[in-house]
Amino acid sequence: MPIVDLHAHTTFSDGTSSPSEVVHAYLMAGVQIMSITDHDTLEALPQAKELTKKAGILFVPGVEISSCEHDHLHILGYNIDPQNKLLKEALAQNRENRNIRAKKIIKQLQEAGVNITEEEVFKLVRNVASRAHIADAIRNKKITSSRQEAFRKFLIPGKPGYVPNEGLKVCEVISIIKQAGGKAFMAHLGIVQEYWNFPAWVNSGLDGIEVYYPSHKQAMREELLKLAKKYNLLISAGSDHHGKKSGRDNAPGLQVPQEVFDSIKQNLCK
Numbered sequence: 001m002p003i004v005d006l007h008a009h010t011t012f013s014d015g016t017s018s019p020s021e022v023v024h025a026y027l028m029a030g031v032q033i034m035s036i037t038d039h040d041t042l043e044a045l046p047q048a049k050e051l052t053k054k055a056g057i058l059f060v061p062g063v064e065i066s067s068c069e070h071d072h073l074h075i076l077g078y079n080i081d082p083q084n085k086l087l088k089e090a091l092a093q094n095r096e097n098r099n100i101r102a103k104k105i106i107k108q109l110q111e112a113g114v115n116i117t118e119e120e121v122f123k124l125v126r127n128v129a130s131r132a133h134i135a136d137a138i139r140n141k142k143i144t145s146s147r148q149e150a151f152r153k154f155l156i157p158g159k160p161g162y163v164p165n166e167g168l169k170v171c172e173v174i175s176i177i178k179q180a181g182g183k184a185f186m187a188h189l190g191i192v193q194e195y196w197n198f199p200a201w202v203n204s205g206l207d208g209i210e211v212y213y214p215s216h217k218q219a220m221r222e223e224l225l226k227l228a229k230k231y232n233l234l235i236s237a238g239s240d241h242h243g244k245k246s247g248r249d250n251a252p253g254l255q256v257p258q259e260v261f262d263s264i265k266q267n268l269c270k
Ligand SMILES: [Zn+2]
Pocket: 064, 072, 074, 187, 188
């Protein structure tokens, strides 16, 4: 079966690998079509485009945009116009919200006796701040032994460093991707099942869903495939690769049926 992967992060957001390391890993994994989908930034795309061209991998420029509705309710945008004004403003606002959120989290952690500073966190940030950078700062201070442990102990709802996300609603994000000429896909819906709202999303212009995802078991895949059929949505596959020591170092590439590969190639590869 062909191998594709439309979901990956680099050091421009919360991944631990540079664009060239990501492309190399994807080449080694035999991925035929790939995307880079950093959180709320398009910065890695020009070099990723060059690198994939040299590697002979079909490239789909992407972005993963956060919503305020849940920490994991994310929308993937493919083939967006990077110069689109509304999109650029939305991404800039999301990045600013991330900085504000990170500062609030650091303050709450300090009040709870977890001694990390803004400087220790922000020196780890290349382009887009995320909770992963705070987790890494906690780990660097040996307060925990890994990024995941820092999340579990301090950064998830109910823990002292939790601050809810602010920003756009899912439908607003979908509309922005659409008016920037892109295709909007819901990411990893299996981990946010209680927030599904297909009628509203489809109404806003949703194009597709990430059916193939490492944590989606067969039952989830089948359910999402049914929904894709019902709402006439495209199907995609993504590993959400974040690189080594990220705690989310899912292997690059997912095998998909030939018809899914053909549909991705036809609808997303330009
Ligand atoms: Zn995500």
